[in-house]
Amino acid sequence: MTELMERFVAVPDALSASPLFAIGLTLSAFFAGSWLFTRMGKPLWMPPVVLSAVILAAVIAFLSVDYLRYQEGSRWITLLLGPATVALGIPLYQQIHHIRALWIPIVVTLPLAATLAAVYAVVIAWAMGATPEVLASLAPKSVTAPIAIGITEQLGGSVPLLMGGLLITGVVATLFVDLLAKWLPVEDERILGFALGLNGHAIGTARAFEISHTAGAFASLGMGLTGVFTALMLPLVFRL
C-alpha cells in the first residue's frame, strides 16, 4: 500500500519529463483563469493573465514540479509568440486607413512617449538606489516580451526580473489608461488603444482588443513601434 502511495506521489515529477505536461498545466490554468475572470465579473484590476499565472504557480508549487523543467516544456507554447507577433500585422493592415489619417500625431508622439516610458522608470529606480542590473532589467518594461528579453540580455539585466516588471507594467498601464481616460477625459478609442500598446505591450493590447477592433489595431501599432524604437535606442543610450 505504501509502495502504491510512493508511486502515486512520484507521478507529477515523472510526467513533467514530457513537454505535454507543461502544455496541459498551462492550458488548464489558462481556462481556469478565464473562467474565474468571467465569474468575478471581469474586474479591470485583475486581468485574466494574472489570475491564470497565480493558479499556474500554485499548481506547480503544489505538485512540487521543478520550475526549470516546467519552463523547458512550456517552450512549446512560448514558441508561438513569434508567429503571434507576426499575426499582429493583420489587424494593423485592416485599420491602416485610421492610422494613415493620424500619422503625424503618431510620428510625433511615439519617440517621445516611448523614451519617457523607459526614462521615468530608470530615473526613479536609480534615485532610490537600484543596482545597474536592476536598472537594465527595468528599462525595457514597456516593450513586448520577445523584444524586451533581447534588450535586457544586451544590457546585462535579469530576464526573470524583467518578466516580473513587464507583467506589473502591463497590468498597471491597463488600469491607469482606464482611470486617466475618465479623469482627463480621453474618449477617442484610437488614443486609448495607442497608449495601451505603447505602455502596456501585449497585456495592454489584449485589453485594447476588448474595447474595440480599432483600439486593438492602434495598440498593436503602439506596441510594435515602441518595441522597434526602444530596441534601437536603449542599447545606444546605455552605452553612454
Next chain:
Amino acid sequence: MSMLRGFLILVLFFLLGEALRLVFQVPVSGGVLGMILMTFTLMLRGRVSDALALSSQALISILVLLIMPGVVGVFFMASRFSDQWLAMAAALLLGTFLSVLSTLLLMKGVMRLSAREQGHD
C-alpha cells in the same frame, strides 16, 4: 485546413524576419520584423486572405496563454532582488503612471494641433 495554411504564412514571415535579423544584425526580434513585413505586404496586395485572417485571429485571441509561462517565472525567481523591491515598485507604479499620462496628453495635444492645422488648409 485553411487555418493551417494561414499559420504557415505566419511562420514563413516569422522565419523571414529572423533571417533578416541575422543577416543585417538588427537588435529587433524576428517577430517584429515579420510583423512589419506582413503589414507592408498586405498594403501592396490590398487584401487579406480568409486563411490568414482566421489564423491570425486565433493566435491573437490566445496571446494571454502564450505569455503565461514567462509570467509565472516571477513567482519562482524574483526573490533574489527582494532588497530592492521598493525602488522597483516605485519605478514600475509611478513610472508607468507618468508615462501613461504623458502618452495620453501628448497624443491628444498633437492630434488637436494637427486637426487645427488641417482646418486652415
